[in-house]
Amino acid sequence: MLEKYLQIFKISLVQEFAYRLNFIMWRVRNVMQIFLVFFLWNSVFSDPTRMVFGYDRGKILTYVFGILILKAIVLSARAVDVAGEISRGDLSNFLLKPINYFKFWFTRDISSKALNLGFAIVEVLILFILLKPPLFIQTEIISLFGFLVSLVLAVFLFFLLLFLINLVAFWMPENSWAAQFLFIAILTEFLSGGVFPLDILPITVQRFLYLLPFPYLMFFPLQVYLGKIVGSQMFGGILISLFWVLVLAIGLNIVWNKGIKRFEAVGR
Amino acid sequence: MSKNAFLSMLMNRLGALVFLFGKILRFGFFIAFIVFLLKGTNTLAGYNLNQTLFFFLTFNLVDIVTQFLYREVYRFRPLVVSGGFDLVLTKPINALFRSLMGGADILDLITIPPLIVAVYFLGMSLNPTLVQIFLYLLLLINGLLIATAFHIAILSLGIITLEIDHTIMIYRDLTNLGRFPVDIYKQPLRGILTYLIPVGLMVTFPAKALMGLLNPRVTLLSLAFGTICLFVSLKFWNYALTKYSSASS
Amino acid sequence: MDRAIIVDHLVKNFEVTEKESGISGAISSIISPKKKIIRALRGISFTIQPGELVGFIGPNGAGKTTTLKILSGLLYPTAGFVQVLSFDPWDRKPEFLKQISLVMGQKNQLWWDLPAIETLELNRAIYEIPEKEFEQNLKELTSPLGVENLLKVQVRKLSLGQRMKLELIAALIHKPKVLFLDEPTIGLDLIAQQKMRDFIYEYNRRYQTSILLTSHNMDDLVDLVRRVIVIDEGRILFDGALEELVSRFAKEKIIKASLTKEDDIQRIETIGKVKKIAFPEVVLSIPREVVAVAAAELLQNFPIADLTIEEVPIEDIIRKVFRGEMARKKH
Numbered sequence: 131m132l133e134k135y136l137q138i139f140k141i142s143l144v145q146e147f148a149y150r151l152n153f154i155m156w157r158v159r160n161v162m163q164i165f166l167v168f169f170l171w172n173s174v175f176s177d178p179t180r181m182v183f184g185y186d187r188g189k190i191l192t193y194v195f196g197i198l199i200l201k202a203i204v205l206s207a208r209a210v211d212v213a214g215e216i217s218r219g220d221l222s223n224f225l226l227k228p229i230n231y232f233k234f235w236f237t238r239d240i241s242s243k244a245l246n247l248g249f250a251i252v253e254v255l256i257l258f259i260l261l262k263p264p265l266f267i268q269t270e271i272i273s274l275f276g277f278l279v280s281l282v283l284a285v286f287l288f289f290l291l292l293f294l295i296n297l298v299a300f301w302m303p304e305n306s307w308a309a310q311f312l313f314i315a316i317l318t319e320f321l322s323g324g325v326f327p328l329d330i331l332p333i334t335v336q337r338f339l340y341l342l343p344f345p346y347l348m349f350f351p352l353q354v355y356l357g358k359i360v361g362s363q364m365f366g367g368i369l370i371s372l373f374w375v376l377v378l379a380i381g382l383n384i385v386w387n388k389g390i391k392r393f394e395a396v397g398r
Numbered sequence: 399m400s401k402n403a404f405l406s407m408l409m410n411r412l413g414a415l416v417f418l419f420g421k422i423l424r425f426g427f428f429i430a431f432i433v434f435l436l437k438g439t440n441t442l443a444g445y446n447l448n449q450t451l452f453f454f455l456t457f458n459l460v461d462i463v464t465q466f467l468y469r470e471v472y473r474f475r476p477l478v479v480s481g482g483f484d485l486v487l488t489k490p491i492n493a494l495f496r497s498l499m500g501g502a503d504i505l506d507l508i509t510i511p512p513l514i515v516a517v518y519f520l521g522m523s524l525n526p527t528l529v530q531i532f533l534y535l536l537l538l539i540n541g542l543l544i545a546t547a548f549h550i551a552i553l554s555l556g557i558i559t560l561e562i563d564h565t566i567m568i569y570r571d572l573t574n575l576g577r578f579p580v581d582i583y584k585q586p587l588r589g590i591l592t593y594l595i596p597v598g599l600m601v602t603f604p605a606k607a608l609m610g611l612l613n614p615r616v617t618l619l620s621l622a623f624g625t626i627c628l629f630v631s632l633k634f635w636n637y638a639l640t641k642y643s644s645a646s647s
Numbered sequence: 648m649d650r651a652i653i654v655d656h657l658v659k660n661f662e663v664t665e666k667e668s669g670i671s672g673a674i675s676s677i678i679s680p681k682k683k684i685i686r687a688l689r690g691i692s693f694t695i696q697p698g699e700l701v702g703f704i705g706p707n708g709a710g711k712t713t714t715l716k717i718l719s720g721l722l723y724p725t726a727g728f729v730q731v732l733s734f735d736p737w738d739r740k741p742e743f744l745k746q747i748s749l750v751m752g753q754k755n756q757l758w759w760d761l762p763a764i765e766t767l768e769l770n771r772a773i774y775e776i777p778e779k780e781f782e783q784n785l786k787e788l789t790s791p792l793g794v795e796n797l798l799k800v801q802v803r804k805l806s807l808g809q810r811m812k813l814e815l816i817a818a819l820i821h822k823p824k825v826l827f828l829d830e831p832t833i834g835l836d837l838i839a840q841q842k843m844r845d846f847i848y849e850y851n852r853r854y855q856t857s858i859l860l861t862s863h864n865m866d867d868l869v870d871l872v873r874r875v876i877v878i879d880e881g882r883i884l885f886d887g888a889l890e891e892l893v894s895r896f897a898k899e900k901i902i903k904a905s906l907t908k909e910d911d912i913q914r915i916e917t918i919g920k921v922k923k924i925a926f927p928e929v930v931l932s933i934p935r936e937v938v939a940v941a942a943a944e945l946l947q948n949f950p951i952a953d954l955t956i957e958e959v960p961i962e963d964i965i966r967k968v969f970r971g972e973m974a975r976k977k978h
Contacts, residue, residue, distance in 0.1 A: 137772035141758065141765055148760035148801075155564050162571045165587070166578070173443045173582040174435075182438045222721055223756040226749055228741035229773045305413035312420040320427040330434045391723055 134229070135237045142208060142241035157249050160201065161257070167325065168194050168261065178264075183330050189356050191263035193327055195254055196355065200348045201324065202250035204284045208238040212296035213310060217303030221393065232382075236289055243285070268355050276364045280351040283371040288347055290378035291318070297382075300389030323349030329358075340367070343374040418505050428454065428577065443581040448523055449609060453579045455517045456605045460538065461573065462509060464545040470501035471549050475562040483557075483642075494635055497553055498546075526608045533617060534608035540624035541600035545573075547624075547631035554631070554638035576601040599623060651825055651857040652695040652718060657727035659688040659713055659881075687713045689881035690727065697824070698855040700848070702872035702889075704862060704965065710881045711861040712751070715827045718859070719749040731825060745774055748823040752830050755810070756817055757802045763813040764798040767820055774821035781820070788816045791846055808839050819850070826850075828860035832867055840864070844871050877968050884968055896964050900938045902931045904945060905953040918944055927952070932959075 146153055171194060174180075175187040185193070212235060215221050224231050258265070268274055295313045299306035319325060321344035328336055328349050339345050350367050353359040359367060432454055436447040445453070474497055477483050487493050526534070548569060556562040576597035580588055592598030599620050606612040664680040688710045695701055703711050716722040717729060720736035720743070729736060734743035757766045771781045789795045792812045802810060811834070819826070831847065832840040848871055851858050862868065868875060868889060875892055877885040885892055902919070906927045915921055918941050919933040933941045938956055945951055 131775075134772045134775070137769050141761070141769050144761055144765060145758060151564065155567060159567060159571050162575070165583075166575050169583045169587070170442075170578060172584070174439050220754065222716075222749075222751075222754055225721055225739065226719055226744060226747070227770075227773050228744040228775075302412070305416070308413035308416035308420070312416050312423070316420045316424050316427075320424070325427070326431045326435070330438060331430070332434070393721075 135233065138234060138237040139241045142238040143245060146242065146245055153245075157246075157253065160198065160250075161253050164194060164198050164257070167197070168257075168263075172263075183327065184358060185327070188264040188266045189358075190327070192266040192356065193352055195257070195263070195265065196352045197324055197348060198254055198257075199247070199250050200281075200284075200352065202246035203243055203281065204288050204347050205318070205322075205324075206239070206243045206246040207288065207292055208242045209235045209289065209292050209296060210310065210314070212293060213299035213306035216296070216299035216389075216393070217306060225390075232293070235293065239289055266356060268357060270357065273354055273357050273360065273364075276368065277351055277355040280346065280354055280368055280371060283368065283375055284347045284351055286375050287343055287371065287378065288318075290375065290382055291343060294378060294382050294385060297385050297389050300385075300392050318344060318347065321345060322347035323352065327352075329353075340370070343371075343378070346371040346374065414505055418508070422509065425458065443579055445579060445581075448520060449605075450578070452517075452520050452524060452608070453602065453605045454577055455513065455520060456538070457576050457601045459513055459517055460541050460545060460601055462506060462513060463542060464549070466503060466506035466510065468498055468546075468549045469503045469506075470497060470499060471553060471562070472566065473501060474553055474556050475560065478556060478560060487642075493639075494550065494553070498549060521608055524609055526610070530608050530610050533612070534604050537604035537607050537612075537617065537620060540621050541604055543624045544596055544600050544627050547627035550628075550631040550635050554634045557638040558641050573597050573600070579605070593623075596623065596627075649696075650694045651697045651699070651732060652693075652859070653728065653730040654694070654714075654718070655692050655728040656690045657688050657692070657714070657717065657729060658686075658690050658725045659710070659717060659722065660725045661685040661687055687881055688717075688725075691878065691881070691883045693876060693883065693886055695857055695859060697857050698851070699874060700851045700858045700860075700872050701874045701876060702860055702862060702868045703876050703878060704868060705878040706863075708880075709878045711878060712829055714878070715749060715751075715829055715859065715861065719747055719827055720744070721749075745821060746824040747827070748818045748821070748825075749827040750815060750818045750829065750831065752811075752833050755814060757810070757814055759803050760801060762799045763802055763817070766802075766817055767798070770817055770820050776821055784820050784822060785816075788819055791849065792816065792842075808835060811835070815846075822854065822856075824856060826856050826858045828858065830862060831860055832862065832864050840866070841870075847871060877965070879968070892968075893958055893964060896968055898935055899932045899959060900935050901957045901959055902933055902938065902942060902945065903955045903957060904929050904931070904949075904951050907950040907952045910949060915949070 168191065171190045174182065175185075175190060178187050180187065215224075221231075224234065268277070292314060295309050296306065298309040302309075321328075321339060321342065323345060328339060328345055331339070346367065350359070350371065354364050354367070429451070432450055433447065436442060436450060440446070442450050474483075477486070477497070483493075483497075486496050489496070521531070521534070552562060552565050552569065555565055572591075572595045575583075575591060580591045580598035580602045583591060588598070592602070603612055603616070603620050607617060661684070663683050663685060691710070691714070703714065705711050713722065717724055718731055718736055720739045723737055732743065732746055734740060736743065757763050758769075767785065770776075771778075776784070789798070792815070794809060794812050794816070797805060797809055797813065802813070805813070815831075828847070832843050835843060844867060847858065847860070850856060860867070860872070873888060875885065875887065875889050876883055877892070885896075901922070906929060909926055912921060912924060915924075915929060915931070919931040921929060922932050923930040931941070931945075942954060942956060946954060
């Protein structure tokens with residue numbers, strides 16, 4: 131039984147290898163994006179004793195490096211290809227096989243995350259040697275535990291979100307790319323804290339954002355790690371994250387069943 | 399040419415509108431970022447809120463106008479691979495013009511006028527002299543010339559190596575570093591970004607000129623650089639054409 | 648299990664939105680989309696025994712592919728009863744899926760940038776085929792098709808014919824009990840077509856797999872299947888042995904004669920309808936019951952060097968069936 135998913139994990143890795151130039155480019159772009167944010171904050175905190183938005187130099191630069199790692203763990207995915215598979219009609223091939231479509235793609239995502247994480251760790255090490263930022267290492271067991279729990283929830287959260295967006299292809303095969311662009315490239319990128327930490331925004335805005343699933347993808351886990359969110363707040367955040375996972379899982383099931391019925395297995 | 403692009407786009411109207419909305423949203427998010435960041439920090443690399451916003455708007459102006467004009471470059475690789483470039487070469491329209499500018503995206507036209515208005519109002523709030531305004535416009539055009547030169551070079555590289563997509567991505571990622579004034583970067587990165595991959599020259603310098611922060615020697619150097627870039631890229635294009643091996647079977 | 652496939656009064660309707668041309672058409676199709684119902688299947692019924700090799704023929708849009716897709720669980724029936732190997736295909740139970748396979752020309756399952764063996768290994772894991780059985784199946788499939796040394800080549804580097812063979816192997820590696828083939832010989836050259844037919848025939852014979860194939864190619868029918876189901880506009884027009892199709896719907900036979908010297912065409916026309924005349928060949932169409940008499944008359948009264956009696960070509964028979972000539976003649 132496990133054999134099935136090991137094979138999927140393996141073939142997904144082999145596939146990435148077939149596109150190594152694309153993959154290398156992707157890693158290069160990830161690192162370059164970090165450069166902008168790193169130097170931005172570096173210049174803000176050019177006075178090392180400065181404290182702003184609740185961050186000191188160490189914590190903000192740890193945040194930046196943390197984003198690089200968390201993007202690899204949470205946001206790396208192959209499920210972006212689902213929409214294309216549906217609109218081309220290739221979904222038929224999977225419907226004919228005794229394999230769960232969700233488990234298939236989740237396994238492929240894990241494979242991508244593993245690969246990206248490997249590279250991200252190396253990149254962080256190199257950048258650390260080059261830029262020598264002061265990094266914050268969390269030592270509180272509870273915080274670390276909370277960080278790991280919220281991280282696991284974040285992985286599921288993003289998978290469900292991404293998959294749901296891709297299912298738009300059942301109803302709008304030509305325009306699903308636009309939905310992906312809006313929800314993943316723009317909304318997720320910003321509202322998950324991927325470009326700037328959400329706590330520079332006014333409190334009322336933050337409170338609103340915390341009702342949405344996005345901050346729980348990267349911002350919330352990082353805040354827990356940095357020790358900026360603790361105790362009942364941390365617990366509450368984890369509950370909201372869990373709530374979103376359940377809501378999206380149910381929603382995904384409903385949308386999937388509706389979509390499958392509509393699926394005409396296009397292409398004669 | 400653009401009418402056909404418009405019609406086929408109407409077919410993907412919903413997708414295009416969502417895409418446009420996404421781009422506007424991203425713009426808005428960055429503005430919010432700058433505004434709230436500077437609320438807390440007061441300055442960024444010595445610049446105040448209005449100045450930082452002005453840098454950002456100038457970046458967007460150059461970026462969006464460039465993308466608007468040269469959208470066709472993104473379609474160049476399929477054109478060459480399919481052999482369609484042969485047809486372009488044999489038609490009476492200049493091949494470079496066609497490959498560069500044949501696909502102007504009408505939707506971008508919607509975003510440019512409001513941006514120009516915003517640039518105008520923000521720029522005026524910095525109280526520039528007439529000379530500074532003139533220098534700004536001059537260096538802005540210079541920046542567009544450099545961008546043009548880069549796109550021509552990308553096309554030329556595409557003819558020779560059939561590799562465009564990655565080159566464009568690298569170009570976009572590097573120019574995106576110019577969203578903020580290049581002063582935030584430490585040397586040697588700052589030097590690289592100013593003179594080697596001249597984002598600094600294209601975007602930061604015009605804005606600095608408006609604020610009277612650019613010395614005349616550097617201004618002249620920039621203009622010279624821009625002209626040389628364009629000249630070299632055109633030479634590169636002609637060279638690339640001689641190396642063109644038709645892909646059609 | 649006595650019957651492999653049972654289809655009873657199967658109905659399938661599709662709902663499509665019509666798109667009009669031009670800008671105004673595009674705008675109106677967002678505001679008030681025009682919906683049209685396409686009746687792909689209008690209540691068809693048939694059963695297939697285990698091990699049968701059946702040909703499903705009909706013009707484009709007749710409902711052949713739709714039927715295959717419903718039988719394999721891809722499409723949801725609008726009405727009627729469908730059962731394959733005692734399962735309801737739409738449930739898509741794993742035990743059901745492990746026993747069937749659907750091969751459609753354009754639907755490629757081999758991963759494009761990887762060698763075929765990677766996809767085959769993946770299928771092995773998905774279908775939970777034991778290692779030894781997998782090796783055995785692989786050998787039995789690759790050697791008749793001659794592709795053993797192509798397994799490690801990137802799929803994108805293969806020719807169309809090679810790729811189709813490997814696609815077929817990927818679809819059969821789990822030894823399905825029921826096999827659906829949609830236009831299996833399309834796009835192949837004559838030799839490859841024959842090889843494919845031989846392969847299908849052998850496969851059916853050896854493994855007693857129930858095979859339902861669709862085709863436009865008449866040679867696929869004549870050389871391969873014994874039972875034919877003719878479908879047009881969602882209705883079954885004929886279901887039975889190929890010979891019966893011929894004898895029932897070919898009311899005429901063909902006489903091909905070679906004349907030794909030119910003769911008056913009007914004289915020849917008294918024997919039967921002249922279909923073609925190009926000296927020295929003449930082709931006549933004669934009602935089946937009197938063909939022997941006609942042949943005798945020709946030999947007696949005309950300068951005949953050679954004479955043969957043949958069946959009407961299959962293509963013409965099928966064409967007649969499609970054109971509804973048979974539908975009109977109520978049998």
